[in-house]
Amino acid sequence: MKKSYIVILSAALFGWASCHRTPDTPTPTTPTVETLEVPQPSYFPAMVYDLKSNPLTTDGFQLGRSLFYDGILSRNGTIACGTCHQQAAAFTHHGHDLSHGIDDKIGMRNAPAIQNMAWEKDFLWDGGVHQLDLFPMAPIENPVEMDEKLSNVLQKLRDSKNPNYPELFKKAFGTTEINTERFTKALSQFMLFLVSNNSRYDLYLKGSTNAITATEKEGLAVFKQKCATCHASELFTDHSFRNNGLDMARSTDQGRFRITQNPDDLYKFKVPSLRNVSYTSPYMHDGRFTTLEQVLDHYAKNAKQSATLDPILQQATPAGIPLTDDEKLKIIAFLKTLSDDSFVKDWRFSDPGFGKSF
């Protein structure tokens, strides 16, 4: 007898549930939910990206990895994200002052590193994009980068047999549907997982006091005193936009002004993280410096006075940051402790075989 109650009850519950289902939408098959956890080092600031809006899964990450290295995102198939963001160079374009895009066109700025993206609040040197999921459209639609329309990228992915993107989307999101949200969120999943927190400096932070040398520790002390106002926190950026005194005489790049149209923002660029800085040469938004020595020389003696020059750089006469040769050497020694060898060699982040890096 009791059994029949259970049968009736379950029938009722079934009826209740089935009537609440929205019509016309097919029930998605449950995706393989092997979740991925973004490492969150205790000494990093609070995360900016809302992981609840895009929970990381192994399949989502693998899809994003494929998209990241596939030239299908560009008009003629030659340029992938991984073309200008190469792992060995901490996802920058090694050896290129300005990024090198489709039809040998030269970009406007130096390709910045892709690392610790979950902690970034603005993207691009001028902060024109404020959310990681909205980022991929910028290089895709830029005429000197990938020169493609997003709608066409989605269509090419739907038609793709090798890789079989509809199947990869199904694995990641439950159905073969390919849309803007899924596309960009898969790319976000790949980028969010690119966390660099295994440098010698990280070992030092975690308590291995001998992970960095005495000279490097002295460099750290000078760095904290002279650089850490802007290159703040253990991410080595305060995420602000500043004019650091680069000579803009021959440049038409107005920096943050392009986004805000506020004259106070003329020639301001995002303060970049210094993690993996030894891999990310050349330096500055236009890649004008090839060595860290040149960068420090700029701050020590070549900062140029202008209306929007950062007030911190105006405290000294001449403008800039006074640095002795010994201090420069020590700072550079310290900066090299931020190199994360395991990050640039992690096979999980590598090109699965598209070969679009050049």
Next chain:
Amino acid sequence: MKNKILWASAWSFLLLLFIQSCKSDPDPYANNSLTLSFSNKVGSDGVVLGSGNYKNAVGEDFTVTTFSYFISNISLKKADGTVYTYPQDSSYFLIREANIDSKKVVLKGVPTGDYTELKFMIGVDSLRNTMDLSRRKGVLDPGDISHDDGMYWSWNSGYIFLKLEGNSSKVAADATGNQKFRYHIGGFGGYNTKTFNNIRTVTLPLGSIVAKVGPAQQPTIEVVADIAKIFDGTQKISLAQYPTVMFADFSSTVANNYAAMFKISGVKD
């Protein structure tokens, strides 16, 4: 006896669940609809893309090759003063001169009543400009086919509210020899930093004719957008002087002008 009671209660529970779940939401307005029919003109002439020749307020000749704009956040005022706001998630439309279907905006499920005033936003509100992509479908999806002529700035996250392009003999030739003018107007006020805000709201009284909506009455409100007003409003704009207006302060002058380009030309039952 005990069994019977148990059976009865189980059955009634079952019934109750079915009634609860299968009861359709009462929507007395399911068959109601109101259509906004947009027609784009220059003065009194209809727009013919590419070939139509027009003159602006400062006497410059021009043609129109692209004319598109977002209409959003639609609301309707009844004769009794109450306001009906169309469901926000469904209240975004991209009117494109190049696409006839896009110029008919069908509002479904509008409550029965006599409507006397139409209100909408030209552009896309700041909230929707910054929302998660899961909340941006259809014309709000930057990967939608309707965006192929570019109604989204990927380099400066945000929608282009209005795009007007064409040629004029008064515009200096560019490197390719074309004498094109390009007006791409957007700007929702900025995300992390305040910038100019070109969102404009338009209120259009229907005048003497009332749009009567009911199960058997599905009126059409005819709305005209006059491109001539874009060059002639709070400030007269010369194409020779301003051949390109995009993300810059002057775009607000253009937005102020086009805020007054709409008028009601009629209401049909």
